[in-house]
Amino acid sequence: MVDSLLTRIDAIPYDDLHAMLLNHEFLYGSSLKKLSLSESSATKTSPNANSVQRSTTSSASGSPQPNRGGRCFCGRVRGGRGHGTFSSGPPGQSSGRYVLIYVDDILVTNSDASAVPVLLRQLSTEFSIKDLGPLHFFLGIEAKSKIQIQGVALHDNPTEYRSMVGALQYVTLTLSDVAFSINRAYQYMHAPTKNHWQVVKRILLYLKSTSSHGLLLERSPSRRLQTVSDADWAGDGSDRKSTGGFAIFLGPNLISWKLRKQCTVACSSTEPEYKALADASVELIWLESLFKELGLPLPSPPVLWCDNIGATYLSANPMFHARTKHVEVDCHFVCDRVAKKQLQVQFIPTHDQLADTFTKALSTARFDFLRDKLKIR
Template sequence: MKPPPGLNIPDQHLVFKLQKSIYGLKQASREWHDKLTNTLIQTGFSKSFSNHSLFIKNTNIGFTTILVYVDDLILTGNDLNQINHTKSVLHNKFSIKDLGDLKFFLGMEVARSKQGRTLYQIKYTLELLQETGFLAAKPAPTLMVYNTPIHSQLGIPLHDVTSYRRLMGKLLYLTHTRPDISFSVGCLSQFLASPIDQHYKHATHILRYLKASPAQGIFFPSQNTTIIQGYSDSDWATCLDTRRLVTGWCFFVGTALISWKIKKQNTVSRSSSEAEYKALAMAACEAQWLLFLFRDLGIPHPKPVTIFCDNNSALHIAANPIFHERTKHIDVDCHVVRERLNNNTIHLLPFHTSLQLADIFTKSLSPSPFRYIVSKLGILDIHMPSLRGCVEINNDIISPKTNPRTSPRQINTYTTQQQNFPLLETF
């Protein structure tokens, strides 16, 4: 450790000896991130202002991108020489363990083929089903019983609250690759303080749904466009306890789903138009962020981002430059949407409610609309749905990490390259 500023030491080459590991200190994560950031910047990378974990390096030959999560790095680009040079620089500065092509990252698995890439969590799902005892349960076709409302007090309080909270935490992490369960998991997560037996029953229904398709994940086709389009929707007064609305939106790059969110608002809306407009304001901000991210990656997007909304009143409010009494209390959202509409950041289009893909993020649906929307989200199941010996997991793809509290810091790097693979890889 270097001496702190202001301390007079006769020999400048002296350093402090630590009595305990630096990894036990609260500022260890920040110091590690600063050191890694300075190393990458000195190598020629620039830090993205849209995503502080993303580092980009553009040259005349190509580009190289690094995505950082603590000491796990994903390295990709179209210049193999620059990728190898970056690995050598990091190897000289730190202790690097090169894990090769990206197959497993933070519990998420990647399968590759000539058609594209699939991001899924089959190992995580099977471990969750085995831990909860639902590995041999009867599969469910949909997530929740769509005609059964969820209350906060109509039931018997659970004695083991910790198990319910642990289950919801595991399901929340699974939503990174399973957008189809995002609404159900988010709806049940608001009762973590005092869950009842009905909440646990709905949670077990989600586990039965996962049993039907444990290898389901997001598919990113190799032949795709870079045009961004989004869907915005809300469910007015959907909460039976507080009557607050739930907003949801999702964005696609071509046909690949890249971003989605569900949020229960903090205030009560006075009309369905106001509810739809709040969802539209959130979607407009996300569209602006995606354009900033595309700009950092060097991907051109000359056209405005198209956002589909199935509420004509919200579209009229966005196009009307005059405020009146009914929209005076939502002027902040009006300014957000209208400003991005005027500077050609977004483009609003109406369409039929039956085609609203964001419905799956705002309400419980019957089996037929649910399956239709899931098919349109680009979700793919690369394994057989049966678990009777058909699913095989290879644990060799998981490289154990060293304990940072007992051994030196080590960086795990994963490389993705622009190439075709002969067969679909399954684990």
């Protein structure tokens, strides 16, 4: 029930939420007994789209309670079953006021922030309420908006930010050391803040100071493909999604790399690691077919290095349990290639994991070490 309520809070389109507490809600019985509500399309059960429903609420004992002659909440239903969200804007539109009620806890917001105090005064004349001010805690849960977390002030010129980050995307085609930073900056194109703009400036300063660096390719007789894959479990603090990445070497040379933010929130560290492992396997299949078309078949199956023991064992032993059913497709795909001896999955210690540079922020010493290993010199 609380999960459903949090989903409703997230769906409200305004950030200015105001909290209230209804004192002794059980005393008001019939003052809340008439709720004139027109149903939304999501909860409509009557064949008449414009029908008006009446909800009667009485005390737990069923006996009538004193009525204070209060004004009723009017609007269309957004939810119910003991808690609900009511809005008074025009049907089908997101504008208007929203009132979310859970027993005696109430949240109020409005498209016009100045209208919230007016609504609070109206409610206080009919009910005994306690104004808790802007939303900080609700049902014991601390609430912070994304804008508060990422920086309050928006960038003055979002077009400038989008143009710059869009151009930086081309840098990642030849320089893998800035791929993670540029990928993170790209995730805030819709509403960049001044803090995000400072990050872009630091990327530009880094590129200027390392303008002599490039991807080093050495002549080597080796045609052995090796891959390192890694994932940062729940590394994004805003939505707790994971970032996965991999790097593929032909002999000593880095020839392919990729990182991306995964679409779902992982319940265990094994899931994002295995997803990154599966993505690397797909890239290896393409490279194998490319070398075959060029008349350069690989002398041995590619080796894929992973620093997660669970993902490594799972690739060799496809015995599923409750925590891995949702990654069953990826598991079958990788296990099939391992069983056919077309791929070898090996464990690598975390301190030797070169793919860390694609999935997480690193210390300067660690970053310089990995950059050198990736042949960015």
